Amino acid sequence: MNIQENTIYTPKETQAYLKVSQSTVTRMIKSGLIRAAKVGKQYRIFGKEILRVISPVLEDKVGKVYNTARHWAHDEIDGRTPKTPKGNVHEDKK
Secondary structure (H helix, E strand, C coil): CCCCCCCEECHHHHHHHHCCCHHHHHHHHHHCCCCCEEECCEEEEEHHHHHHHHCHHHHHHHHHHHHHHHHHHHHHHCCCCCCCCCCCCCCCCC
């Protein structure tokens, strides 16, 4: 079983990957733990959502990098001296 990031899965397929009951998948969707789109009366789930649930550590790393970059950009826009993210050199080109 190989989960593809950009493939769309049904709740039943998601249930098989996560090895949980159908009601657990539904509860995870309704609580927002798994993001899903409702098409008609059925849910559809991107593979990257399943992978995110399986590997929250990866999601945390991506979130931390994103938040660092976001704060850096907001500081610059607000006129504060931005803290340069590690590994990047910030230079104003005028």
